[in-house]
Amino acid sequence: MESFPISPLAGTLFGGIFGLMVGSFFNVVIYRMPRGESVVWPPSRCTQCGYQIKFYENVPVLSWLLLRGKCKSCRTGISIQYPLIEALTGLVAALVIGYFFYSGRVYPLDFKIGVTFLALASIPIFVIDFRHFLIPDLITYPGILVGLGLSFLPGGQTPLQSLIGAGASGLFLWLVGFAATLLLKKEAMGLGDVKLMAMAGALFGAPTALFGLIFASALGTVVGLPMMLFRKLNEHRHIPFGPYICMGVGISAFFGPQVMDWYMGLLGW
Ligand SMILES: [Zn+2]
Known part of the structure; x- marks a missing residue:
């Protein structure tokens, strides 16, 4: 991506952060889609108590770690699948985008x-x-x-x-x-x-x-x-x-x- 006014490292990091956010969306898709629910509404909730997760409590991977894998409201365990999917998506995005930046191939x-x-x-x-x-x-x-x-x-x-x-x-x-x-x-x-x-x-x-x-x-x-x-x-x-x-x-x-x-x-x- 030689035409991009951005360093390969910054580009790869941006790619990874972008991937983390996409992974957060994938969690919603993976949970709701097979149930026939909308992926845009309602906003993310605890599947046990219905507690509506605030946007600042929905930071990929980090939120799950800070809450130690439990719902803030009812303390029910939140599956480790959520941070894993987010981390994996972030990693894949960083790897693919990083490859394009670093491989030197056009x-x-x-x-x-x-x-x-x-x-x-x-x-x-x-x-x-x-x-x-x-x-x-x-x-x-x-x-x-x-x-x-x-x-x-x-x-x-x-x-x-x-x-x-x-x-x-x-x-x-x-x-x-x-x-x-x-x-x-x-x-x-x-x-x-x-x-x-x-x-x-x-x-x-x-x-x-x-x-x-x-x-x-x-x-x-x-x-x-x-x-x-x-x-x-x-x-x-x-x-x-x-x-x-x-x-x-x-x-x-x-x-x-x-x-x-x-x-x-x-x-x-
Ligand atoms: Zn809850």
Whole structure:
């Protein structure tokens, strides 16, 4: 980000603080979304006594530490998940943004923002998909819009590429799911995965998103199958695929061209 009038260290720290705040919002999403509650209203409350948490008592990580993990009003324990999600989101943001500052490699601005968005969004997707087997529209719909919006920035992909990326990537996975449903005679894939692919396509274009799907399938097989067997086939009898899509697309975005070159070299092309 050489065009930014800000030092790499300051930029990385700002990124981390920004991530902490995003993590605070993710806590709300992770708690309320599967319950079908609004994430904007009402403001944060103690889930036990309903005590309304003041904004200055809602400082990421710090508040939980100062209150020693207890509600100020009723002293009920507050899950350590809250500060952990905040710290993790802050760390991921600092790492990704720090990488762009320090790596010395030149990426288009829409790519840098897109990767940061994907990395952060994958945190609530991990938690919610593993627990509830669904991917929140609250993340994928805005993600598609972010991708389309970013494509208007100079450099990187064009709005048309982004639009085709969203459509083609979503449609492709939908067709795979449709075919699998016919073959297995049961619902094989959630629409959440389709929307997540559309988001990936909007952010990075169809080639990166679809190539990412190959990595996602490989990861899902290598990591997901043993896990499923270990859990003796959970009652849903399927693997939450969203986290693998996030990882696969991330790998594809960074390493897709290298892997492609290596593979072509292997084939002697
Ligand atoms: Zn309370």
